[in-house]
Amino acid sequence: MSEDPEGSAEGIEEPPPAKVRRLRAPRTAAAALVATALLVAAGALLYDVVAVRAGQPARRWRAQLADELATRHLDDLWVLVGAGAAVLLGGWLLWLALAPGLRKWLQLRPYGDTTAAIDRAGVGHLLADRAAGLTGIEDLRIRVRRRRVRVRLTGPADPASVQRQLRDELARVGLARELRLDVRAARGAGAADGPERERVAV
The missing domain is CATH 3.30.70 (Alpha-Beta Plaits)
Structure with missing residues:
Protein backbone atom coordinates (compact mmCIF):
# COMPACT_ATOMS: atom_id res chain seq x y z
CA MET A 1 0.00 0.00 0.00
CA SER A 2 1.54 3.27 -1.13
CA GLU A 3 1.61 6.33 1.09
CA ASP A 4 0.64 9.77 -0.06
CA PRO A 5 3.38 12.20 0.99
CA GLU A 6 1.13 15.19 0.43
CA GLY A 7 -1.62 13.74 2.57
CA SER A 8 0.80 12.92 5.36
CA ALA A 9 2.25 16.41 5.22
CA GLU A 10 -1.20 17.95 5.53
CA GLY A 11 -1.88 15.90 8.64
CA ILE A 12 1.10 17.40 10.45
CA GLU A 13 0.11 20.43 12.45
CA GLU A 14 2.59 23.16 13.16
CA PRO A 15 3.24 23.75 16.87
CA PRO A 16 1.61 26.89 18.26
CA PRO A 17 3.89 29.89 18.63
CA ALA A 18 5.50 30.28 22.02
CA LYS A 19 3.89 32.83 24.31
CA VAL A 20 5.96 35.97 24.49
CA ARG A 21 6.09 37.80 27.78
CA ARG A 22 5.60 41.53 27.69
CA LEU A 23 8.65 43.68 28.29
CA ARG A 24 8.88 45.25 31.72
CA ALA A 25 10.44 48.59 32.62
CA PRO A 26 13.32 48.50 35.12
CA ARG A 27 11.81 51.37 37.17
CA THR A 28 15.33 52.46 38.06
CA ALA A 29 14.52 56.10 38.83
CA ALA A 30 11.50 55.30 41.03
CA ALA A 31 13.36 52.55 42.89
CA ALA A 32 16.35 54.82 43.52
CA LEU A 33 14.10 57.65 44.77
CA VAL A 34 12.18 55.41 47.17
CA ALA A 35 15.34 53.70 48.44
CA THR A 36 17.04 57.05 49.07
CA ALA A 37 14.04 58.47 50.97
CA LEU A 38 13.70 55.35 53.12
CA LEU A 39 17.45 55.30 53.78
CA VAL A 40 17.48 58.93 54.92
CA ALA A 41 14.43 58.50 57.17
CA ALA A 42 15.65 55.24 58.68
CA GLY A 43 19.15 56.64 59.19
CA ALA A 44 17.87 59.74 61.00
CA LEU A 45 15.58 57.66 63.23
CA LEU A 46 18.30 55.12 64.00
CA TYR A 47 20.79 57.86 64.88
CA ASP A 48 18.34 59.46 67.31
CA VAL A 49 17.50 56.12 68.95
CA VAL A 50 21.19 55.34 69.44
CA ALA A 51 21.78 58.83 70.86
CA VAL A 52 18.97 58.34 73.40
CA ARG A 53 20.38 54.94 74.40
CA ALA A 54 23.75 56.61 74.95
CA GLY A 55 22.23 59.03 77.47
CA GLN A 56 21.63 62.04 75.26
CA PRO A 57 18.22 63.74 75.02
CA ALA A 58 15.97 62.86 72.11
CA ARG A 59 15.89 65.18 69.15
CA ARG A 60 13.13 67.74 69.21
CA TRP A 61 11.52 66.47 66.02
CA ARG A 62 11.20 62.91 67.31
CA ALA A 63 9.83 64.00 70.67
CA GLN A 64 7.36 66.29 68.96
CA LEU A 65 6.36 63.54 66.53
CA ALA A 66 5.78 61.08 69.37
CA ASP A 67 3.73 63.67 71.25
CA GLU A 68 1.62 64.45 68.19
CA LEU A 69 0.92 60.77 67.56
CA ALA A 70 -0.10 60.29 71.18
CA THR A 71 -2.38 63.34 71.48
CA ARG A 72 -4.04 63.80 68.09
CA HIS A 73 -7.30 61.98 67.39
CA LEU A 74 -7.95 59.89 64.30
CA ASP A 75 -10.53 62.35 62.99
CA ASP A 76 -8.03 65.21 63.03
CA LEU A 77 -7.60 66.96 59.69
CA TRP A 78 -3.83 66.51 59.51
CA VAL A 79 -4.13 62.84 60.43
CA LEU A 80 -6.62 62.32 57.61
CA VAL A 81 -4.46 64.26 55.16
CA GLY A 82 -1.37 62.28 56.13
CA ALA A 83 -3.24 58.99 55.86
CA GLY A 84 -4.59 59.94 52.43
CA ALA A 85 -1.14 60.95 51.22
CA ALA A 86 0.30 57.66 52.51
CA VAL A 87 -2.42 55.69 50.70
CA LEU A 88 -1.81 57.57 47.44
CA LEU A 89 1.95 57.11 47.72
CA GLY A 90 1.55 53.42 48.51
CA GLY A 91 -0.84 52.91 45.59
CA TRP A 92 1.54 54.69 43.23
CA LEU A 93 4.46 52.56 44.38
CA LEU A 94 2.36 49.41 44.09
CA TRP A 95 1.35 50.36 40.55
CA LEU A 96 4.99 50.97 39.65
CA ALA A 97 5.91 47.56 41.04
CA LEU A 98 3.16 45.61 39.25
CA ALA A 99 2.63 47.49 35.97
CA PRO A 100 4.99 46.38 33.18
CA GLY A 101 5.36 49.87 31.71
CA LEU A 102 6.97 50.49 28.28
CA ARG A 103 3.55 51.20 26.77
CA LYS A 104 5.09 52.93 23.76
Missing part, protein backbone atom coordinates in the same frame (compact mmCIF):
# COMPACT_ATOMS: atom_id res chain seq x y z
CA TRP A 105 6.95 49.79 22.70
CA LEU A 106 5.69 46.72 20.84
CA GLN A 107 7.62 43.50 21.23
CA LEU A 108 8.98 41.69 18.20
CA ARG A 109 9.04 37.95 17.69
CA PRO A 110 11.98 36.47 19.59
CA TYR A 111 14.91 35.08 17.65
CA GLY A 112 16.73 32.58 19.80
CA ASP A 113 17.59 34.30 23.07
CA THR A 114 17.32 37.78 21.56
CA THR A 115 14.41 40.02 22.55
CA ALA A 116 13.70 43.24 20.69
CA ALA A 117 10.97 45.86 20.52
CA ILE A 118 9.88 48.63 18.18
CA ASP A 119 8.36 52.00 19.02
CA ARG A 120 4.67 52.34 18.17
CA ALA A 121 5.44 55.54 16.31
CA GLY A 122 7.96 53.58 14.22
CA VAL A 123 5.24 51.12 13.23
CA GLY A 124 3.02 54.03 12.26
CA HIS A 125 5.74 55.55 10.08
CA LEU A 126 6.32 52.20 8.36
CA LEU A 127 2.64 51.98 7.54
CA ALA A 128 2.61 55.60 6.36
CA ASP A 129 5.57 54.92 4.04
CA ARG A 130 3.75 51.90 2.60
CA ALA A 131 0.58 53.92 2.08
CA ALA A 132 2.56 56.72 0.41
CA GLY A 133 3.09 54.46 -2.60
CA LEU A 134 -0.63 53.85 -3.06
CA THR A 135 -2.81 55.95 -5.32
CA GLY A 136 -6.07 57.59 -4.40
CA ILE A 137 -5.13 58.64 -0.86
CA GLU A 138 -5.52 62.35 -0.25
CA ASP A 139 -5.30 62.35 3.54
CA LEU A 140 -4.15 59.59 5.89
CA ARG A 141 -4.36 59.39 9.68
CA ILE A 142 -2.79 56.45 11.51
CA ARG A 143 -3.24 55.78 15.20
CA VAL A 144 -1.21 52.90 16.64
CA ARG A 145 -2.29 51.40 19.93
CA ARG A 146 -1.01 48.41 21.87
CA ARG A 147 -3.51 46.01 20.27
CA ARG A 148 -5.04 47.87 17.36
CA VAL A 149 -4.14 50.13 14.46
CA ARG A 150 -6.78 52.58 13.28
CA VAL A 151 -6.40 54.13 9.84
CA ARG A 152 -8.62 56.90 8.48
CA LEU A 153 -8.15 57.87 4.86
CA THR A 154 -9.70 60.43 2.58
CA GLY A 155 -9.81 59.96 -1.17
CA PRO A 156 -11.00 57.55 -3.83
CA ALA A 157 -8.75 54.72 -2.65
CA ASP A 158 -10.42 51.40 -1.82
CA PRO A 159 -10.19 50.81 1.96
CA ALA A 160 -10.09 47.02 1.46
CA SER A 161 -7.10 47.30 -0.89
CA VAL A 162 -5.32 49.68 1.47
CA GLN A 163 -5.98 47.33 4.37
CA ARG A 164 -4.41 44.40 2.48
CA GLN A 165 -1.31 46.45 1.72
CA LEU A 166 -0.95 47.65 5.30
CA ARG A 167 -1.57 44.16 6.66
CA ASP A 168 1.31 42.88 4.53
CA GLU A 169 3.50 45.65 5.93
CA LEU A 170 2.54 44.71 9.48
CA ALA A 171 3.44 41.10 8.75
CA ARG A 172 6.88 42.24 7.58
CA VAL A 173 7.50 44.03 10.88
CA GLY A 174 7.35 40.72 12.75
CA LEU A 175 5.44 41.68 15.86
CA ALA A 176 5.11 39.08 18.59
CA ARG A 177 1.40 39.87 18.99
CA GLU A 178 -0.64 40.55 15.87
CA LEU A 179 -2.35 43.93 15.83
CA ARG A 180 -5.92 44.38 14.69
CA LEU A 181 -6.02 46.62 11.63
CA ASP A 182 -9.03 48.85 11.06
CA VAL A 183 -9.04 50.88 7.84
CA ARG A 184 -11.96 53.18 7.16
CA ALA A 185 -12.63 55.85 4.59
CA ALA A 186 -13.91 59.31 5.42
CA ARG A 187 -14.75 60.59 1.96
CA GLY A 188 -15.33 64.30 1.74
CA ALA A 189 -14.39 64.91 5.38
CA GLY A 190 -11.37 67.14 5.67
CA ALA A 191 -9.93 66.28 2.27
CA ALA A 192 -6.60 67.81 1.50
CA ASP A 193 -6.45 70.48 -1.18
CA GLY A 194 -2.76 70.02 -1.88
CA PRO A 195 -0.37 67.08 -1.70
CA GLU A 196 -1.10 63.95 0.32
CA ARG A 197 -0.88 64.39 4.08
CA GLU A 198 0.01 61.76 6.64
CA ARG A 199 -0.48 61.87 10.38
CA VAL A 200 0.83 59.28 12.80
CA ALA A 201 -0.38 59.15 16.41
CA VAL A 202 0.46 56.81 19.26
